[in-house]
Amino acid sequence: MRLSRFLLPVLKETPADAQIVSHRLMLRAGLIRQEAAGIYAWLPLGLKVLRKIEQIVREEQNRAGAIEILMPTLQPADLWRESGRYDAYGKEMLRITDRHKRDLLYGPTNEEMVTAIFRNYCKSYKDLPKNLYHIQWKFRDEIRPRFGVMRGREFLMKDAYSFDLDEASARAAYNRMFIAYLNTFARMGLKAVPMRADTGPIGGDLSHEFIILAETGESEVFCDSQLIDMGAPGPEVDFDGDLQPLVDQRTALYAATEEMHDAARFEAETPADRRLSARGIEVGHIFYFGTKYSAPMKAHVTHPDGQDRPVHMGSYGVGVSRLMGAIIEAHHDDNGIIWPEAVAPFGAGIINLKAGDPDTDAACAQAYEALSLAGLEPLLDDTPERPGAKFATMDLIGLPWQLVIGPRGIKEGKVELKRRATAEREELSLADAVARII
């Protein structure tokens, strides 16, 4: 992409109403634009990152055996009357009436709809297990939308729903998502800690939140500090095998959100120097809730003994759009964002220090082509801006590599390569610089 043809509305001033660094940087780097309280348009650079985050989530869901579907954003209220949640959900639900006076709602979550889909097609133990997920916009009329996409009203969520014959197999399904989540967040350069969590209005008795520690996080959390650097199991995990030992490794150490915190237990189980009380961002939340929806909604399956019983369910959410804020909270410096390579909107930036100078333009075109051929979509700053402004913009938008090309260097056969994360600079031939990046 050539910057002269792109839409990158960077802001020089710090937006006054943005309270946390990720929100400020998302506005300054031209990733999002607020359209209404808690409702954002995704600008070109922001959309590229969002799609990359979404794709990592998708790949890890698929690897764990979940099947992608796409349910609508609007849902009939009658479905929610079946489960009893239409009245119980409260003011966070956006209720809509159509021209025929039918009650609809903009989905804040999808347990009811997916249960209706399941019960329509799956009726026997032979159809199990199943895990259906989608990545779709949700709406929750948050009382205090804030911190940009961290607490939006409209936000992108991945939500998966597992269906099993009994509690034991439902727990195996839960474990698959537990491990998939660890791998998902690790691929985005995040250290997510699973913590025992309250089940809230979703219901049920087994639940973990996945928390990224950050001073600006809205949740208060308590955990054994050894969990933070424990790392993810990685893609070689056998999702058909027994994952309980891997889960136990993470759940044996103390980790709980405020609602589940037990100070006496924390002190008894965790040595003083490892007792961490901190703030965190909830990027994912998994639940096992048994037959809470399948019983009232009559999602029954026939067991091998010929009896029909309600299916055992779990649900598994990831805050896809919130993750962008969490990644920035974890990866930035005073100059701007530092994207982990896996989610960077472009693989590298090329800075043309003298646009219009034939030799410089030619060298930039050569670098552009080489990087494009290697599949590392580059962003070429070919604008007539002065160098200082170009450097500042490139640092702000946080691409992993910067290739700086100007007439003086070209005379000596050199370009400058800068690594955004470390600010290390090197003078190299163009060919060596390209080879270093790819």
Ligand code: ATP
């Ligand atoms: P929170 O405690 O932050 O209000 P929640 O517990 O209500 O979140 P869940 O119902 O568990 O949210 O939804 C699954 C995931 O969706 C959350 O873990 C979070 O990452 C994301 N999420 C929830 N609400 C929002 C929101 N208003 N804006 C952005 N992401 C959200």
Ligand code: MG
């Ligand atoms: Mg909430």
Ligand code: MG
């Ligand atoms: Mg929560």
Ligand code: MG
């Ligand atoms: Mg939650």
